[in-house]
Amino acid sequence: QSVLTQPPSVSGTPGQRVTISCSGGSSNIGSNPVNWFQQLPGTAPKLLVYTNNQRPSGVPDRFSGSKSGTSASLAISGLQSEDEADYYCATWDGGLNAYVFGTGTEVTVL
Amino acid sequence: EVQLVESGGGLVQPGGSLRLSCVASGYTFSSYWMNWVRQAPGKGLEWVASIKQDGSEKKYVDPVKGRFTISRDNAKNSMYLQMNSLRAEDTALYYCARALSGGASYWGHGTLVIVSS
Numbered sequence: 001q002s003v004l005t006q007p008p009s010v011s012g013t014p015g016q017r018v019t020i021s022c023s024g025g026s027s028n029i030g031s032n033p034v035n036w037f038q039q040l041p042g043t044a045p046k047l048l049v050y051t052n053n054q055r056p057s058g059v060p061d062r063f064s065g066s067k068s069g070t071s072a073s074l075a076i077s078g079l080q081s082e083d084e085a086d087y088y089c090a091t092w093d094g095g096l097n098a099y100v101f102g103t104g105t106e107v108t109v110l
Numbered sequence: 111e112v113q114l115v116e117s118g119g120g121l122v123q124p125g126g127s128l129r130l131s132c133v134a135s136g137y138t139f140s141s142y143w144m145n146w147v148r149q150a151p152g153k154g155l156e157w158v159a160s161i162k163q164d165g166s167e168k169k170y171v172d173p174v175k176g177r178f179t180i181s182r183d184n185a186k187n188s189m190y191l192q193m194n195s196l197r198a199e200d201t202a203l204y205y206c207a208r209a210l211s212g213g214a215s216y217w218g219h220g221t222l223v224i225v226s227s
Binding site: 002047092099 | 217
């Protein structure tokens, strides 16, 4: 059972904006930067956002991350069918002395 | 192009051992922390272990402490995970990943470990 809680699923229509929340605590999100990973069906995870709100080269600016206190969120604007995937937040937890992933959110494009 | 290729997975009986390998190419292997992350069938991601650039620091998730050992050979651009006393709950796809924090994270395609009698 992860210390980072995400909604199990989020859905939207093409072009819509959806957000995924990631709720943690003072020992993880509250004191460390957050990364977001995208896992397309049947593939390995890929870095989507790092250090709360930075995008690696090649990641569309439709994806944006933010962090406030002990929570973080990932927004996908202009939702596209190829965005259907599982999304995970992640960060270091100083209390557990462990890297922790969120519970994961499945994004469905209706 | 960065490439991470895992190998060594397979079917093993409970209590048995396996050694996973990860060979890196396309970048300076010795410059990055390396990690193992696993994903049980139909489940989420779980960090397993990390090793510092020079191997001087190692970290493990609690369920594998004392059973798994992470190591690396920078001369061979390789990382390893020695897994002993395997349990059914260790069944998962094991990913090799470069740098889980920061902007340099990159993952291999994984190697499947099945622990079953």
